[in-house]
Amino acid sequence: MKFKPFYVILLIIIIGAIFLFNSYNTIQSNDEKVAASWSEVLNQYQRRADLVPNLVNTVKGYTAHEQKVLIDVTEARSKVASINIDAGQLTDPAMIEKFQQAQSQLSSALSRLIAVSENYPELKASSLYRDLMVQLEGTENRITVARGRYISAIQVYNSYIRKIPGKLIADYYDYLPKAQFSVANEKEISTAPTVNFN
Structure with a gap:
C-alpha cells in the first residue's frame, strides 16, 4: 500500500x-499550579498578619513600657498589608523582592516581640498568649510549606517554558519565567558560621 503525499x-x-496543543495545555496547567501555590503563600501570610493584632494586644497588657517593639510590629504589619501581589505580577522580580522585604520586616519585629515577652513570666503563663504563640508557630510552619510548594511549582513552570517545545509556545504567547523567592541575606548564610566558646 502506497501513501499519497x-x-x-x-x-x-x-x-x-x-x-502544539499539548504543549500549550501543559503551560496553562503549570501556570495554574503556580497561581494556586502563590495564593496559598498569600493565604498563610495573611493568617500570620491576622494573628499579629491579637498577639500585640495580649502582650500590650503585660508590657506597658515596651511600646517601641509593639509599634514596630504594628507598622511592619501595616506595610505587609499594603503590598498586594497577584499571580499576574509574579514575573516582576522587583515586586517579589518588595514583598519579601516587608515579610522579613514583620518576621523580625515578631522575633523582637517574642524576645521581649520572655522577660514577663506572667505573660508566658497566660493561656491566651500560649495559644497565640502555638498558632503563630503553626502559621510559620505553614508558610514554610506553602513557600516550598510555590518554589516547586515555579521550577516546573520555568523549566517547561525554557525547554523545547514549551519554549516555542511560551515565546509565541509571551509567557515569561516567574520570579522565585530569594533569601535576603544570601551572602551572610553562604558563609559557614563561626563557633566560639570564649
Whole structure:
C-alpha cells in the first residue's frame, strides 16, 4: 500500500497540531499550579498578619513600657498589608523582592516581640498568649510549606517554558519565567558560621 503525499502531509499537520496543543495545555496547567501555590503563600501570610493584632494586644497588657517593639510590629504589619501581589505580577522580580522585604520586616519585629515577652513570666503563663504563640508557630510552619510548594511549582513552570517545545509556545504567547523567592541575606548564610566558646 502506497501513501499519497496528501495523506502524509495531513498526518504531519495533525501530529504537529496535537503536539502544539499539548504543549500549550501543559503551560496553562503549570501556570495554574503556580497561581494556586502563590495564593496559598498569600493565604498563610495573611493568617500570620491576622494573628499579629491579637498577639500585640495580649502582650500590650503585660508590657506597658515596651511600646517601641509593639509599634514596630504594628507598622511592619501595616506595610505587609499594603503590598498586594497577584499571580499576574509574579514575573516582576522587583515586586517579589518588595514583598519579601516587608515579610522579613514583620518576621523580625515578631522575633523582637517574642524576645521581649520572655522577660514577663506572667505573660508566658497566660493561656491566651500560649495559644497565640502555638498558632503563630503553626502559621510559620505553614508558610514554610506553602513557600516550598510555590518554589516547586515555579521550577516546573520555568523549566517547561525554557525547554523545547514549551519554549516555542511560551515565546509565541509571551509567557515569561516567574520570579522565585530569594533569601535576603544570601551572602551572610553562604558563609559557614563561626563557633566560639570564649
